Amino acid sequence: SAVISQKPSRDICQRGTSLTIQCQVDSQVTMMFWYRQQPGQSLTLIATANQGSEATYESGFVIDKFPISRPNLTFSTLTVSNMSPEDSSIYLCSVEGGRVYGYTFGSGTRLTVV
Amino acid sequence: AQKVTQAQTEISVVEKEDVTLDCVYETRDTTYYLFWYKQPPSGELVFLIRRNSFDEQNEISGRYSWNFQKSTSSFNFTITASQVVDSAVYFCALSRSGTYKYIFGTGTRLKVLA
16 A cells, blocks of 8 residues: 655644645555544545646635645645634545555644644 | 444453444445544554445454444444554544545544553
8 A cells, every 4th residue: 555654743833824734655646635633533534636636625625725736646735724723633644545455544744723 | 424423432441351343334325335444642544444335244354353234334343352552543434436535433532451
């Protein structure tokens, strides 16, 4: 299965600022996914990032708040813009791991907004 | 609508005890996939198993076993002879065939005490 490197692993940010999270995959993948996990909660899909096209956002998530880039088949970034304490969460990227392995997740970025 | 229910919010066991984590799902699809993931305190999601809806065979992998019963829409996970390293949050998830979207349960926090 693919190996994902995600960074930063954690950050503490001031409200009103933005943070860009990077996700690097060791193989080419068509689709990359970004999830949010709020404290004590389950995972919620934010958006799907395809190389060469605009990301597709799930209900409740908008591009202005969570702009995504997908410049090539191994890399994607998610930006959390104009942050507020409610954005404090773990953000994870994910890729398809094949028929056997399901989806592979990055190690996550633990974001705290103060 | 699709839904995954993990009714057990938190379970505590003493090392070497067996423990079963429950997962009940709802879907109208005939073809779907079920997953279990482990999220240790470090935050990454670790893939444990993927099962398709046509394969009701129980699965055993070392101390882990899974019981899939379509009649009761359940996909339960048992850890035999639990160890402290098994302490984590465990998520059950459901996805429709041909789509990439996961529906996650709310997770069960397992604490294994030495």
